[in-house]
Amino acid sequence: MAKSFYDVLGVSKDASADEIKSAYRKLARQYHPDLHPGDEEAANKFKEVSEAYETLSDPQKREAYDNPSPFGGGGGFEGFSGFGGGFGGGGGSIFDSIFDMFGGGGGRSSSSSRRESVGEDITLDLKLTFEEAAFGVQKEVTFTRDEPCTTCNGTGAKDGTKFKTCGTCGGTGRVKYTQETPFGRIVSERVCSTCRGKGKIIEENCPDCNGKGINRRTVKLKVNIPAGVETGQVMTVRGEGEKVANGRAGNLQLVIEVTNHPIFKRVGADLYVDLPVTFIQATLGEKVAIPTLKGTELQFSLSEGIASGTVLKLKGHGITTKRGTGDMYVTVLVDLPKKLSKDQKAKLKELADLFKSDQYDKIKEFNKKNKQ
Ligand SMILES: [Zn+2]
Ligand SMILES: [Zn+2]
The missing domain is CATH 2.60.260.20 (Urease metallochaperone UreE, N-terminal domain)
Incomplete structure (x- = not known):
């Protein structure tokens, strides 16, 4: 098996952006081809390190790398961890609709996934009686989550139209900057911080979300719990976590707790x-x-x-x-x-x-x- 990008950089899977950057810098300095002319091994190493850094330094690419093609294989509903039975069936449940939404298609195009933002997962405790866990049950769970503002379509701008071009980046969403490094001057690009890469800024805020583009909403969701679940199992309901304006919603994670039975x-x-x-x-x-x-x-x-x-x-x-x-x-x-x-x-x-x-x-x- 190929070394993971984390292994290549010698950092842990939960390393911070700064840790990744500093690990990369150290290794890049160590293996830079200019410092090892004609050394093929160093060149390969440098390539490997750069490749790893390219992915891990970009939060979206890193996310995609950590969670490879979450919608691949067609199954929208991931099911229980540690529960071999899997799901399906149940009839008309939320799982079916999620399955329809994400499944079947066999994943997204890589170009869209790269830019996609992803909502956070929401974790809820779900208490079940002994009988409910034994026979399966449909439960309604109530929770709050972020949802894109419907008034402005998640743009944050009044009427969804009051935008002006960002003056910092001139509408490109990216700004060039130069950096002095041990290997000379490097011109790089980064996301414009004024408009956060959107290229435009809001002229007048949407009154319903104060320009955030997101509102906190209370959600009631029916979930079908299959027979045989046990305390500690986590049920994942895809796409029912925090929602984001232009991207994939997080998942809802239900942590099962089964009460004891008297006999x-x-x-x-x-x-x-x-x-x-x-x-x-x-x-x-x-x-x-x-x-x-x-x-x-x-x-x-x-x-x-x-x-x-x-x-x-x-x-x-x-x-x-x-x-x-x-x-x-x-x-x-x-x-x-x-x-x-x-x-x-x-x-x-x-x-x-x-x-x-x-x-x-x-x-x-x-x-x-x-x-x-
Ligand atoms: Zn709004
Ligand atoms: Zn800008």
């Missing part, structure tokens, strides 16, 4: 429940009712003399996710009665005398081993 626990698609039964039920092997997450009950016949702690596996009674259906594991816990009345005690003692010691499997086995 059920979940691991993946499997459900776990502890089921207390009376010693009579366990001894006689009676039919017991096992609750389900849907609120119904399953009838289950215990085997006669079932031991406390026995785990029953009810196949296919877990939850159903895109990856399949899980099982339910029921741990039978034999509950012994307390605070017995005199009469109850007397009857139990009477009963106890009726049992032979070899009717107790474990005691019989224990005694046998103990004698050896």
